[in-house]
Amino acid sequence: MTWKPLSSGVAAASLLVAVPASAQYMPHLDPNLYMLTTMNMAGGANTCMTGTAPPENEIAEARDPAPRLVQSYFDAAQSGGKLTGAFRDKKKASWTHAGRTVLYAEIDQQSDPLVAAGNRLDPEPLRFFRAGNFQSAQGQWSVLDASGAVAGVYDVVFKRQKGIWRIDALTVLGADETVAPAMQYCMEPGDVTEHKVEAAGNQIEFFEEQIAKSEEKLVRERERLAAAQEKLAGSPNRSSFRERVQREKQKVARREEKLEELRENLVDAREFQSDSNRDVAEIAAITGPARDALRFRGFELTTDREAAEEKAAEEAKAAAD
Missing domain, CATH: 3.10.450.50 (Nuclear Transport Factor 2; Chain: A,)
Structure with missing residues (x-):
């Protein structure tokens, strides 16, 4: 299974949406998840906890x-x-x-x-x-x-x-x-699937907390905007009041935009959790007595197949363009 861009599924780096990209420490997150996030930011072979396989050679x-x-x-x-x-x-x-x-x-x-x-x-x-x-x-x-x-x-x-x-x-x-069938792993067999399930839960918790905080801030910022508008209504010619209203409107607009982004990320995180749980279920379904192990050949997770199809479609579109 590959971690998809935010538009179609949460990537580990999406955790940085509400945190400056330069942040070096996020104590509110699980340490292992933070490690995964920074590894994904680095790119290349360090994305192995997402299930990225080495080159074929x-x-x-x-x-x-x-x-x-x-x-x-x-x-x-x-x-x-x-x-x-x-x-x-x-x-x-x-x-x-x-x-x-x-x-x-x-x-x-x-x-x-x-x-x-x-x-x-x-x-x-x-x-x-x-x-x-x-x-x-x-x-x-x-x-x-x-x-x-x-x-x-x-x-x-x-x-x-x-x-x-x-x-x-x-x-x-x-x-x-x-x-159980062997699957792509990062450092120890089984670690990718296990980590994705844990990471999905942490992502959801993180975005829910950020949304709650942002909603509280939006309430206060709208109150400040209303107060500024009230003052301007009483003194419509005061340039300082007009400037304050403009600043408060910009703050509210930025907060609303950020809140919408967080909500979209939460939707993606829940989709990612659903995909991760489906991976676990599909692996469990094929796990069984060794006498039936020949069915392991060709076994592929639905999410892996979907990712491969998406990639092929993107490459075909790029070639056509």
């Missing part, structure tokens, strides 16, 4: 060696070889199955239930994403039994060691275990 750089690494692990597990051959040689590298996680030193002692006789690894990943901050990648592979049915899934996180991609964490999921 960067994704390929991580994706190309991944199947070989997982196959190397599978072959070792099936033959009784050294499982850690494809892992990063780090203390924190991990292997997980049935809720139990062991670190690098114990991985070679584990027994993988998916390497039963007749099973094979499907070399084509079900899902694969490189982190928006470029530091890791996540992929999911199915293990098929002799009949072609899914015996289980490997959920794998990759990181580089001395510039070479290696397995950093591998989770073994049996056919009856629940697995």
